[in-house]
Each structure stands twice: as C-alpha cells, then as structure tokens.
Amino acid sequence: MTEIEYARVLDEINACLHHHQPQGAQKLAAYFDQHPTFDARAMYFAFGMCSRWFAKDLVGATADSALLYTASIDNFEVIPRWRWRDLARCMILLRYTLPISALYSGEDSCDTPETRISALQKLFNSADVQEAALLMQSLAFLPCVQDCVMQAREAVRSNVIQLFSAVAHDSPIAQRFFDDNSWNQLVLKAAFLAQPIHAIVGVRERNNAELVDMLKDYIRERQAASRELPWDIWAPIAWLADDDDALNYLQQQCSNLPEKSQAAIVLALHESTMPQAKLWCDQLQQSMAIPLYAQWSDIAALSDSIS
C-alpha cells in the first residue's frame, strides 16, 4: 500500500474550503495563526467551533475539481456525503495528526505522538453522533488509522446506526486491522441492526468459516422465532459453500426464502471462486427460475415485499 500524501490532502482541503466557504476558512486560518503550536486544547476548540464557522450543507460533488488527489483516495466516497463543517473537521484532525506521519518533515510542536493519539481518543469519547461518525470516516485520511482500532471497536458495538455504518461501510479500518473475533462481531452486528452486510468494506476478503457457522446459528434462532432475516445474510455463507453439505443447506433454505434472498444466494454462488459453485448456481437458477442480477446494488434496490 503506497503511503498517502497527507500534506497534499491537507492543502487540497484547505484550498477547497477557502474557495467554497471563505468566511469559515478565514476564521479557521486566523485561529491557526493565533495557535502556532496547535496543541490538543486548541484542536478541541477548533473542532467544536466548526459547527458555528461552516455550513450545514452537504459538500456534494461541487468540490471535485479542488480535491483531485483527495477524491482519488476517498475509496468509500464519504466526502460528497459530508457537510462543509465535516470537511473542515477532517482538515483540523489532519493538521493535528500530521506530525505522526512518516513523511512529515516539519517541526513537531508541543504534543508527542502518544499525546496526539490520546487526544483523538478523548475527542471520540466526548463526541456527538455526527462527530464520532466523522472521526471514523476521517480515518482513511489520517496517519493514525491503526491507532484507533479500540475506538472503531466501540463504534461497531454501538446501536447508533450512523456510527456503526461509518466504520462498517465507510472506513478501511475493520478490514485492515480487526482480528477475526472483532470482524465476526461486526458482521453479526450488521445483521442485528438490519444494516447491509454485502456493503461492509472487506466482507468478501475477510469472510471465514467460523463466521459462516455463527451466521447459520443466528439464522436458526431467527427462524425458530419466525422472524425476518436480512436478505444479504446468505452472501457470506454462499461465498464459502464448497461441498455437498453446504449446497444442500442452501438448496433447502432457498425454496422457502423471499426472492431477494434467493437472488443473493445465486449471485454469491456465481461470484464464488469455488470450482463447484458456478455449477450449483446454474442448477439453482434452472430449478427455481431465479434471475441472476449483475450487482449487489441491483438486488438491494428490489422491494422487500417481492416474494
């Protein structure tokens, strides 16, 4: 993985804010000038005041031309969904954590790398929902992503969907730094919260047999209570189906499922790298006349009521 050019991201966001939010950008620039050693206390205040200094409107696609490099590393396209105050907060976090970066050549101010990490933790612990989600979404642009695993673990234990989703769907941290136990908790929690499983970052790469067992157990529990299941809970199971038992399980389940779940099984089998899977997929399609959708988003767009 190539090292991100953090200073370049900082410069781009700064220029973008000056162009689109000149008043706020000037207030922030003046604040930076007043606090040349930008320590934790100065960072907390600036971070908080962004809600007063910058607009509530979404950044949208308007910033694309100013954020060429930044957009190219925005793998989960969070920036267009941010508000201007969120973009400013990301810049403040970047400015505060830049001295941690291996490429940083400037002078370090008062805070040590350890102080900087613990300041981010304090910020997370006192954050509101939007701020905490923004912190998690910002990790992709900060040189301290691996230092925030504990906070990301907390976020995916939360029942606050926005916060859960910021880690699960909008950040590389779980795929790259969660151990298997943490990973499996994340996927199960997505099912508990009825949040998309297929859209979890790294859901295919991190799939594992233990998780499949846990999902099957969860399915038994929900079925015993006659409760609904997420349509995409079948994807991790089908991706790993590589023997007759696994096929039989899916065949038996499939006949009783809504069309959306059936489509998920067929697409997952079709995408599977297991040699037999494609054959099974064809069989399923023929025996049950389930259409093969091209993408997960196509299935997600189907109405839940189709049966």
Add this chain to the structure above:
Amino acid sequence: MYIDPHIHMSARTTDDYQAMADAGIVAVIEPAFWLGQPRTSADTYRDYLASLVGWERFRASQFGIKHYCAIGLNSKEANNEALAEAVMDVLPLFLAKEGVVAVGEIGFDEQTPLEEKYFRAQLDLAKQFDLPVMVHTPHRDKLKGTILTMDICEEHGLKPEQVIIDHNNENTVKDVLDRGYWTAFTLYPQTKMGSERMVNIVKQYGTERIFIDSSADWGVSDPLSVAKTANLMLQSEISAADVEMVCYRNALNAYSQSGQISEDDWKDASFDQSELFEGNSVLRGQKPEVKA
C-alpha cells in the same frame, strides 16, 4: 405541535417517547442534570454529557422527536469543589456542539458561596460560547434566590432576553416578567405547578415570554404534562394562538438565540440529509429496526 423545553429523557423509557410523539411533541430540550446516581467523578459526568449529545439524541430520532440539550454544572455538584473544577474543565468540550442550545441548568440550590462561584463562571462561559442560559431557581427561599440570580446575570453583562428563568410559580412570576426574562413554568403534578394553576397564570399574565415544560425525570413526573396542560388551556377558553405561544413558540424563540435549533429541523425532513439514519444510498435501503 408542542416543544417540551425541559425534560430529562435519559431517565425515561421508549414508551414515553412513543406517547410524546403521539401527543404532538416534536422537539425536546434536555438540560444537564446529573442522573440520580453517585456523583463522585468528572469522568462519569463526561460520559453523561456525551450520552446527552450522542445516544439520547439518536434514541429520540427513532421516534421522530428532535433532541437538543443544555450543558452545565448543576448547583448541587458545585458544592464539591474538586469535582466542580474537574467538570468545569470538561464543559468547553461540549458547549460548541451542534444541538447544544444553552448553558444549563445552572443556578442556586442551597445558595452557598461555591454555588455562586460556579454560577458566575458559567455565565462567563455562556458569553464566550454565545449561548442562552437556562436557570434552575431554588426550591428553598425561592423568591430571594430568583432575584439574586437575575442580579448576578445582569452583573455579568447578560441581557434578560438571553436568560430563561425556570421553575417559576405565582410568587416569582411578576418579578421575573417585569425584568424582561423568559419565564418558564414546570408542570410537576405534586410539587411545582399544576395544570389548573398554569391556566390561571396565563389568564392573568398573558403569553409574552411565558412558556411551560414538564421537567420530567427519574422521579414521579409526567412527560405528557405539556400536551395535557395545552389541552386544559384550550378547554378553558384560552385561544389556540395563545396555547401555541406558551407550548411551542416562546420556547423556540428563546432557545433559537443559540443558532442551534430551528423549525426547519423538524418541519423539513430533508434539511439535514446527513442526519438520516436510514443511510444515504440505495445500497443501504433498509429501515432501522426499532424494537417494540
């Protein structure tokens, strides 16, 4: 549509949220007032404040109610100086957050020198963060405490319209109104005010700068008292326009001075798209599960 501008939702159940939404309450303001729990550490207080701006706001949103809060150190905690100092350090972390509409609830309890010290320090914070102040008037020696509170506010350069004096009664209402302050009443069935008394106050004093709240908390209290009192006012031949002032508009006007609360927040659901908890794309096309 009603606003309950003083209610401790952290102490209430989801059934309450549902009943409040059904009764027409669109927004609530939860002032910081440490739950009835041991009060020994600034860290637990910080966690409490974090839950006011985090979890509780999310919980309310699940029932279509907008949740705002006031942040402050209560007079009861002010009497433990070491704890109070530590809490004062934490407050600036929270005062600039979105949806924080006031410094509060602050004021006097026993009227000790320490209470006065931290009341004054928080008035300065309100000026620094440009926020209104929500004042809790004391249960003991109420009129004297209320007048002292207003004197101190003015000494610190706050204008009466920046300050909400809460928990008024028949004995304090005239002084508070005459000096130009927002005059709030807590409908607390057994102790503070009853709905019938409130009807009489509105008939006598009108609706300018007067509004009501439930202050419902972990004790015996009623989260529907704003809606119930509104109904009683309507039955008692108070006009719908006056009821709207007392049960909605005045509280909104008082706290919108913070710039952190606006009718658009609940009238226009698309106003802040990033707050939609259902997610932002077709990829996330599932509704959050609200447990019954």
